[in-house]
Amino acid sequence: MLQSCISWHLIRKSVGYPTVKRFLNLSYKVVSESSSENPDLPPVLLLHGLLGQKKLWACLGKTIATVMKHSVLTVDLRNHGVSPHHPSHKYEDLAEDVVMLMNKLKINRAVLIGHNMGGRTSMSISLMAAERIAGLIIVDISPVSNCKQLAEDMLIILKTMKSIHFDGLNTRKRARTAARIKLHTHISDSITLNAVLKNIDVRKNGTIGWICNLDALLKNFNHIVSFFPAHLQNIQYNGPVLFIGGQRSDFIPPDDLPDIRSIFPNVVVTYITGAGHNVHAHDPRAFLELVIQFLKKNKELFK
Structure with missing residues (x-):
């Protein structure tokens, strides 16, 4: 619960054990x-x-x-x-x-x-x-x-996103155009495709790329889509x-x-x-x- x-975090702190910050701002x-x-x-x-x-x-x-x-x-x-x-x-x-x-x-x-x-x-x-x-x-x-079929489709989409590199693409428009070419065969719904492409933006290091944490989403994919x-x-x-x-x-x-x-x-x-x-x-x-x-x-x- x-x-x-x-x-439990407070109890660990009170007895001298290190606490782990689980929640994010x-x-x-x-x-x-x-x-x-x-x-x-x-x-x-x-x-x-x-x-x-x-x-x-x-x-x-x-x-x-x-x-x-x-x-x-x-x-x-x-x-x-x-x-x-x-x-x-x-x-x-x-x-x-x-x-x-x-x-x-x-x-x-x-x-x-x-x-x-x-x-x-x-x-x-x-x-x-x-x-x-x-x-x-x-x-x-x-x-x-x-929905098993859509879960399988989403895994393919995440893996395809991970495979896309944005070297030399220095604007969101160019990066989204390049990603659209690779993703459109896996996403038939234009609303979903456009929503996914909006994840391409300027990252904290100043480069253009995926702002969502693809590594974490792939690692935890079974947790996300399982029961x-x-x-x-x-x-x-x-x-x-x-x-x-x-x-x-x-x-x-x-x-x-x-x-x-x-x-x-x-x-x-x-x-x-x-x-x-x-x-x-x-x-x-x-x-x-x-x-x-x-x-x-x-x-x-x-x-």
Whole structure:
């Protein structure tokens, strides 16, 4: 449990053992401050998926903030965007990072919206520190199974990214054009391809290249795409939960619904017609309608 992990660090320190800093200081952006009319509404944190970044969620975040008057923040998870790199990338680590960010910002409770890897991170937090979570919106990911074919495809994409060198390419445009040529045969969806290419940017050493930590993502790939941590599947989160799946995606199969309901008793599961895995990008209007409906419905519970 997260709180037990934090206590264990304090115990090690008190008896003279060296402590290991497990959590990282994540990069975040405040899309909108909370409305003065609704100061008690919990902030909404948007957590991206594998190879995503906080900036990809900015437009959706602004709409949520404008309509619902919640404070909205987008977050770069570890080894992504401009957040710090670390060799470990287990869901417990990602969860602890986010809770520590909430502590830093003095956020007592938050609504989490997480896609893919961010969805499993959100679920982990709700089961490890339930009192910190006002509600969950999980976007096209299951806690109990994984889409094998897409997992295999993602491994090929990561390995292809690792094989691309940017020597002599001194602008983002040239580097992204070169990478597009190698990646387009492995990524048929233009939305996914463009999101992956946005990982090419100016790195801390001043060179152009991948800003995500490919070495850590490849090393921890089985943790990222395998089933949700088994020890968390025996815990329940009783707050309001919405699962949004894509009708054309296999990431939330109907066979998983009984197990999902056993972990999240107050869950609603819905699918957006015609959408694939990147539900929020394939049909942002339908996605936002579901998110706003969920926030409105549970407004009193959030206070």
